[in-house]
Amino acid sequence: MGPSVQTNTEMVPAQVLVDLVRTYNPNCNVERIEAAYEYGKLMHTGQTRHSGEPYFTHPIAVAMILAEQRLDDDTIITALLHDTVEDTKSTYQAVEKRFGTEVAQLVDGVTKLTNLELSSKDNKQAENFRKLLLAMSKDVRVILVKLSDRLHNMRTIRHMVGPKQERKARETMEIYAPLAGRMGMQWMREELEDLSFRVLNPEARNSIMRRFLTLRKETGDVTPQITQDIRDLLKKAGVEATVLGREKKPYSIWRKMEEKKEGFSRLSDIFGFRIITQSEDDIYAALGLVHRRWRAVPGRFKDYVSQPKSNGYRSIHTTVSGRDGKRVEIQIRTQQMHEVAESGVAAHWSYRNGERAANPFAVDPFKWLEELTEHVANNDMNEEFLEHVKLDMFADQVFCFSPKGDVIKLPRGATPIDFAYAIHTRIGSACVGAKVDGRRVPLWTRLRNGQSVEITTAEGQRPQSTWMDIAVTGRAKSAIRKALREEHRDGFVRLGRELARVALERVGKKATDKALGTAAAHMGIGSAEELLAKIGSAEMTGTELVGVLYPELVRVDELTQEEPAERIIGLEPGQFAQTSACCQPLPGERIVGIATRGSGVLVHRIDCERLVEYEDSLERWIDLRWLDGKRMADQEATIEVTMANDAGVLGRICTLIGEHNSNISNLEFTDRKQDFYRMTIDIEVRDVEHLINVLTAVEADSDVAQVLRKNRNRQTE
Known part of the structure; x- marks a missing residue:
């Protein structure tokens, strides 16, 4: 079920770590591990965590998590040293001299990942994702250390300040948890998700926990009862197997409730059971026994043994109506398959009895990475690159068949459009229809595992703008x-x-x-x-x-521009004003200020709908008015224009705006139809009178159907 190392506020002695490594690798280099322990402890002397405990407790905890995954000496040593180059006086050269080039490169890789802002704006995020993939391509163990680092930080996140907690939790939920899942480390994904869920939506998580308590009061703890039922069934038939049962994590249940729009009591994913057999033949024997004993739920069977995931995951999944009619999910696999299911890509480095564990199902991490990045390596467009990475890297997969019997791998939720582009860009661009299992279906149909898909093409067909809403894969979206x-x-x-x-x-x-x-x-x-x-x-x-x-x-x-505070009357000495983005107040309009923390005042139009939020805090309201006098055209306003789709119309509109001494700072199309376009334009004006002049001039154009002043919370004709 994954590592069981618990967060410990006391510094774990080196001997405890060494003893843990020896349980799976008796031939480990004890002297190197102990030397790394002492070096890391020395470098971090005097440093503390947010909790007040010695900082070196964190690298030790990361090393313990990795040791539970039975990783090699260099990875354990890297964990002990992963913050030394960034946070102490140590250097790359010092680490290389003491512990070798391989460890130094791993530490350097983890340091670079720590400095990446993976939850930043798209352009920067795209570049940082590239760097993440680059670090992975050099050595996937860098990511294993980073994931374990993030796991321990999330286990101790309660000691961080509120805003930092939320930022870390969101980044973990959006990036690190899916990455752990994509690498096959499902136990880590589930724990990272649940720890993030605790921060991001504590009320929802507490609600799930209360329902669990209510269920136990009503029915008792059914997990050991069902586990024993399965054991008795297998034993009677002479099938040797280990049976494990558990309740699903709160976030996993919450996500299923949101996806399926079902109540807690109707979910089939509350309880999960695993049957770990001695051989592959026993997998199917156990499956037959389970289906004969309990009624299988239609549409809930998946065979990842004959169609394994790209990270090496193999297992049979089925859902049955078990004891008292409760739906339970059962996974069936061999011990070797189970080890890969627990460790994922990390299984490649796992040790047993001092040697690399020879597991035929463990994937080569470099081949895995090559497949992961094959469609993104040469993509220069940041937005398209992010689509590739987020969709192709983090999504669960479905397997569909071409008419020739070729297997096409797609992310969950993919459509025939994605299938067509997965075959070839030319097929995708010429697609006019699709048949699934011999029946014609709309192009927005969501494909399921095992379906046969046939694409119909037509010469002269071109991709449609509506396809952007239908396609889900980065490859299809990029081509469209x-x-x-x-x-x-x-x-x-x-x-x-x-x-x-x-x-x-x-x-x-x-x-x-x-x-x-x-x-x-x-x-x-x-x-x-x-x-x-x-x-x-x-x-x-x-x-x-x-x-x-x-x-x-x-x-x-x-x-030459005046500061906002110099344009507004009514501020106290030391206060500074900022116009609100929601209503974009302009000189000439009645305004009111809302005091914020510190010395800031947020300026709203008197009719701004957001002011209702402050009706119970009248002490924060400040009576303001604009200073009279000449101004530069530097106040931002947003307008929405609906215009005919004819040549030259856009150019005329831009010319009109420029002729009225207003600058266009941004332009974005929000709707494209055959006959009309709708777009929003950010313009710079002096005051409300200047804006009205611009609106009037644009509206007078014969090809303009409508022009509005557009705000984030309302529109004004």
Whole structure:
């Protein structure tokens, strides 16, 4: 069921760690492990954790978790030293000299992973995911140490301050827990998820725990009863096997309740049982006995023995109506399969009796990694890269068959569109229909394990924008987006040229081919046309273009702007004001301030719907008004434009906005139809009168159906 090391506030002696390693590796190098222990202890002398305990208790705990997984000496030593290079006066060279190049490289890899912000904004997150994959490709043990490091940190997370707890828990839930699952370490995934769940939604977790207590009061502890029923059944038939039973983790139950929209009492995943047999033949013998004794639940059978997961996982899954009609899930596998199911990719390094455990089901971690990253290695688009990694790396898999009998692996929830692109991009792009098990189905149909899928294609067919909502795999989404981008590229280039002209004319410059080519070269973009396409598709703004070509003009413009506090009357000395993003108040509108912690005041329009949240805190309200006088056009407002899908319309709208001395800072399409487009445009204006002038000019265009001022909580015509 996974390692059972408990968090210990006292420093575990080196001998306890060594004795644990000796249980599976009597030939371990005791002197190296003890030397690493003493070196780490020395380097961390004087450092404490948030709990106040000596910091070195953490590296020891990480080493103990890895020792429970029966890992090699170098991994154990890396765990003891994994924070020395980052947090102490130790260096890479010092670690290399004392413990060898392999350990130094592992420590360096863990240090680099610790510094990655995997929950940051998409562009940075994409680059950091690349670095994570790079570290994994060098040695998967780096990830094993990092996962164990995160597990111990989550076990002791109660000592962190609230905001940091939530950030760590969310990152664990979104990245590290799925990664552990994808590596086959299901026990670790479940514990990481449940520890995160405790932080992110304690009320829901407590609700699940209360239901467990109620269930036990009503029926008693049924786990040992059902376990004994299965043991008796197997013993009577002469099948030698170990039977283990348990209640599922609260988060696992909560997720199933959310997915299936079912109540606690109707779930079949509350109790889980494992039958660990002596041979593969006994797996199917045990399965037959279980199905003859209890009624199998239709649609709840999976054979991962004949179709193993890419991380080596093999097992039979079935759900039956057991004692008193309660649904229980049963997994059946051999002992060797069980070891891989518990350790996943880590099984490759597992030791037994001083030697690497020769497990025929353990996957080569380097082949596993190659398969994991085969579709993302050459992808340069950050957004598409993230889709590949998050979907292809973290999703559970289903196996479907082509008409020729080829097995196509897809993530859970995949559709015929994903299946078509998995065969070939050409097949996906020309797809017009699909048959599943011989029956025609809509393209949005979710595929299930074992289904046969046949794709119908037509010459001249092109990917549709609606496919983006149907596809779930990174490969399909990337190909669809690329096709749509190429289809709209000419329009984006024309729009980008107009946006560039308006932005540069605002600072008295012209959008010449020479200027655009220079900006493209400075930004590492292939050509001026590609630069214009990025501006037209809102991947970058005209302001960014001006900043690249004429940074001094941008700086001068920024220096001449008044601070918000100087524009507003009613603030106390030392207070500073910030306009609220929800209603984007403009000079000329009635405003009110809401005092925040410290000296900050958040400025809202008097009719902002968010103010209802502060009705019980009237002491925080501050009466404010705008200072009269001339202003620069630097107040942001968002408008929504619905316009005809005709050539030249976008360019005219951008020109109108520019002619009214307003700068476009961002543009995004929110809806594309055959005849009309809808888009939101962030513009910079002086005051509410300036905004009304811009709205009036845009609305007067014959191809504009509607223009609104758009806020995050309301729209105003």
